[in-house]
Amino acid sequence: xxxxxxxxxxxxxxxxxxxxxxxxxxxxxxxxxxxxxxxxxxxxxxxxxxxxxxxxxxxxxxxxxxxxxxxxxxxxxxxxxxxxxxxxxxxxxxxxxxxxxxxxxxxxxxxxxxxxxxxxxxxxxxxxxxxxxxxxxxxxxxxxxxxxxxxxxxxxxxxxxxxxxxxxxxxxxxxxxxxxxxxxxxxxxxxxxxxxxxxxxxxxxxxxxxxxxxxxxxxxxxxxxxxxxxxxxxxxxxxxxxxxxxxxxxxxxxxxxxxxxxxxxxxxxxxxxxxxxxxxxxxxxxxx
Amino acid sequence: xxxxxxxxxxxxxxxxxxxxxxxxxxxxxxxxxxxxxxxxxxxxxxxxxxxxxxxxxxxxxxxxxxxxxxxxxxxxxxxxxxxxxxxxxxxxxxxxxxxxxxxxxxxxxxxxxxxxxxxxxxxxxxxxxxxxxxxxxxxxxxxxxxxxxxxxxxxxxxxxxxxxxxxxxxxxxxxxxxxxxxxxxxxxxxxxxxxxxxxxxxxxxxxxxxxxxxxxxxxxxxxxxxxxxxxxxxxxxxxxxxxxxxxxxxxxxx
Ligand SMILES: Nc1ncnc2c1ncn2[C@@H]1O[C@H](COP(=O)(O)OP(=O)(O)O)[C@@H](O)[C@H]1O
Ligand SMILES: [Mg+2]
Numbered sequence: 001x002x003x004x005x006x007x008x009x010x011x012x013x014x015x016x017x018x019x020x021x022x023x024x025x026x027x028x029x030x031x032x033x034x035x036x037x038x039x040x041x042x043x044x045x046x047x048x049x050x051x052x053x054x055x056x057x058x059x060x061x062x063x064x065x066x067x068x069x070x071x072x073x074x075x076x077x078x079x080x081x082x083x084x085x086x087x088x089x090x091x092x093x094x095x096x097x098x099x100x101x102x103x104x105x106x107x108x109x110x111x112x113x114x115x116x117x118x119x120x121x122x123x124x125x126x127x128x129x130x131x132x133x134x135x136x137x138x139x140x141x142x143x144x145x146x147x148x149x150x151x152x153x154x155x156x157x158x159x160x161x162x163x164x165x166x167x168x169x170x171x172x173x174x175x176x177x178x179x180x181x182x183x184x185x186x187x188x189x190x191x192x193x194x195x196x197x198x199x200x201x202x203x204x205x206x207x208x209x210x211x212x213x214x215x216x217x218x219x220x221x222x223x224x225x226x227x228x229x230x231x232x233x234x235x236x237x238x239x240x241x242x243x244x245x246x247x248x249x250x251x252x253x254x255x256x257x258x259x260x261x262x263x264x265x266x267x268x269x270x271x272x273x274x275x276x277x278x279x280x281x282x283x284x285x286x287x288x
Numbered sequence: 289x290x291x292x293x294x295x296x297x298x299x300x301x302x303x304x305x306x307x308x309x310x311x312x313x314x315x316x317x318x319x320x321x322x323x324x325x326x327x328x329x330x331x332x333x334x335x336x337x338x339x340x341x342x343x344x345x346x347x348x349x350x351x352x353x354x355x356x357x358x359x360x361x362x363x364x365x366x367x368x369x370x371x372x373x374x375x376x377x378x379x380x381x382x383x384x385x386x387x388x389x390x391x392x393x394x395x396x397x398x399x400x401x402x403x404x405x406x407x408x409x410x411x412x413x414x415x416x417x418x419x420x421x422x423x424x425x426x427x428x429x430x431x432x433x434x435x436x437x438x439x440x441x442x443x444x445x446x447x448x449x450x451x452x453x454x455x456x457x458x459x460x461x462x463x464x465x466x467x468x469x470x471x472x473x474x475x476x477x478x479x480x481x482x483x484x485x486x487x488x489x490x491x492x493x494x495x496x497x498x499x500x501x502x503x504x505x506x507x508x509x510x511x512x513x514x515x516x517x518x519x520x521x522x523x524x525x526x527x528x529x530x531x532x533x534x535x536x537x538x539x540x541x542x
Pocket of ligand 2: 334447
C-alpha cells in the first residue's frame with residue numbers, strides 16, 4: 001500500500017439512518033387554513049362590490065343635482081325610484097314585468113334545450129351533421145332581429161311572437177356550442193365503452209352528453225342577453241304589454257324618467273336570471 | 289382446447305393512399321387461467337392486436353376464438369384495459385368502476401353495492417367519492433383495472449397498464465396485480481415493453497418482432513409462485529432477462 005487508496009471499494013457500501021421514522025410534525029406550528037383564506041377573500045370582494053355600487057349611484061345622484069350632467073336625459077337615482085314607485089302603485093309595471101320576464105324566460109328555456117338537442121343530435125350521424133352545419137352557421141349569421149316584423153305578423157302581437165323571437169335568438173348559438181362539445185368527445189372513451197359491451201345510446205348518454213355539458217352551459221349566460229333582446233325588440237314592434245312597450249311609450253311622450261325605470265327593471269331581471277343560471281350551472285356541472 | 293386463440297390474425301391500414309402494415313399474420317394459443325405477456329418494440333402492433341381481440345377493430349385476415357367460438361369483430365366478450373386509464377373525469381371513482389355494470393343494465397345503486405367491498409379490499413378504501421383528477425397515477429390504474437375486473441369476463445387484456453408509473457409504484461402495482469390474478473382466477477394477456485415486468489408476472493412471454501410485428505418467439509417462464517422481490521434475483525430470472533434482452537436488441541437494428 002502506498003497510502004493512495006482513493007479507489008472505490010464496493011464491499012464498503014453501507015447504509016446510515018439519519019432520522020427516526022414517523023415523527024409527527026409538531027402541531028403548534030401555525031398553518032394557514034386554505035378554506036378560511038379563500039372565504040375571507042370572498043367576503044372582501046363582496047364588500048368591495050357593494051361599495052362600488054353605492055359609489056356609482058351616489059355619483060350619479062350628486063352629478064345630476066349639481067347639473068354637471070343633464071338630469072333631463074340622465075334622470076337620477078332618486079327620480080327613477082320615485083317614478084318607479086308611482087307606476088308600481090298604478091299596477092301596470094307589475095303586469096309589464098310579468099309579460100317580459102315570462103316571454104324571455106320561456107324563450108330562453110326552449111331555445112337552450114332545443115339548441116342542446118339539435119347540437120347533440122349531430123353526434124349520431126356525421127353525414128347529417130356535415131349536410132346541416134353550413135346552414136346553421138349561415139342562419140346564425142343572419143341578424144334575426146331584422147326578421148322581427150315578419151314574426152310579429154306571423155305569430156301575432158301577443159305573447160307568442162316574443163317567445164318565438166327569444167327562442168330564435170338562442171337556439172342556434174346553443175346548438176353550435178353543443179356541437180363543439182360533440183366534436184371534442186374523446187375517441188378513446190368511446191372505444192372504452194364499446195369494450196364494455198356498450199351500444200351507441202350508452203356512449204351517447206354516458207360520454208357524449210357529459211362531455212358536451214360544459215359547452216352547453218357556457219352558452220347559458222350569453223343566452224340571457226340574447227333572449228332579452230329578442231323579447232324587447234318584439235315588444236318595440238308591437239305589443240299591448242311588456243317593459244319594452246313601456247319604454248317605447250315613455251320615449252314617445254318624452255317621459256325620460258320612465259324610460260330609465262324600464263332600463264333598471266330590465267337590468268334587475270337579467271341579474272336575477274344570471275343568478276338563476278349560476279345555480280343551474282352548478283347543478284349541471286356536478287363533478288366536472 | 290385453448291381458452292383464447294388468435295388464428296392468422298393480421299391488420300393492414302390504408303390511409304391517404306398509403307398502406308401501413310400494422311400486424312403480420314399472428315397465431316396465439318392462450319390456455320385458461322394463464323398469465324401471458326406480450327413484449328415488443330413500440331409500434332410493432334401490440335395495441336392493434338389487442339383491439340382485434342377485443343373486437344374493436346376488424347382484422348384484415350384471421351379469426352379470434354374464445355372457448356372455440358368466433359368472436360372476431362364483436363366487442364364486449366373480453367375485459368380490456370386500454371393504454372390510457374380513461375376514467376370519466378366527471379364521475380367519482382366508485383361510479384367509474386361500475387360503468388361496465390351499468391352498461392349491462394345493473395342499476396347504479398346495485399352496482400355501487402357490489403363494487404364498494406371490492407374497491408375497499410383492493411387498495412382504494414377512502415377514495416370512493418374522489419374524482420379521478422384527485423388521485424395519483426397508481427391509484428387511477430387500480431381504479432381502471434377494477435372497472436375491467438368488475439365487468440367480469442374470463443379473459444382480460446391489459447395494455448401497458450403500468451407504463452407511465454415510476455419504478456417504485458410499478459413494483460407495488462405488479463405485486464397487487466398478482467394478488468388480484470390469484471384471487472379472481474382470470475386469464476390475463478399483458479402488454480409491456482419492460483422485460484423485468486414480463487418475467488416477474490408471466491407464465492409465458494410472446495416476443496414480437498419490430499414493425500410490422502409478428503410473433504418471433506414464445507418463452508415459458510419457469511419461476512416458482514408465489515413470486516416476490518426475491519424472484520428478481522433468482523438465477524433463472526437473470527438468465528431469462530439476458531436472453532430476452534438479446535432478442536429485443538436484434539429488433540432494434542433496422
Ligand atoms: N388507425 C390506424 N391507422 C393507421 N395506422 C395505424 C392505426 N393504428 C395503428 N396504426 C399503425 O400501426 C402500427 C402499430 O401500432 P400499435 O398497435 O399502436 O403499436 P404498439 O401498441 O405496439 O406500440 C403503428 O405503426 C401505427 O402507426
Ligand atoms: Mg400500444
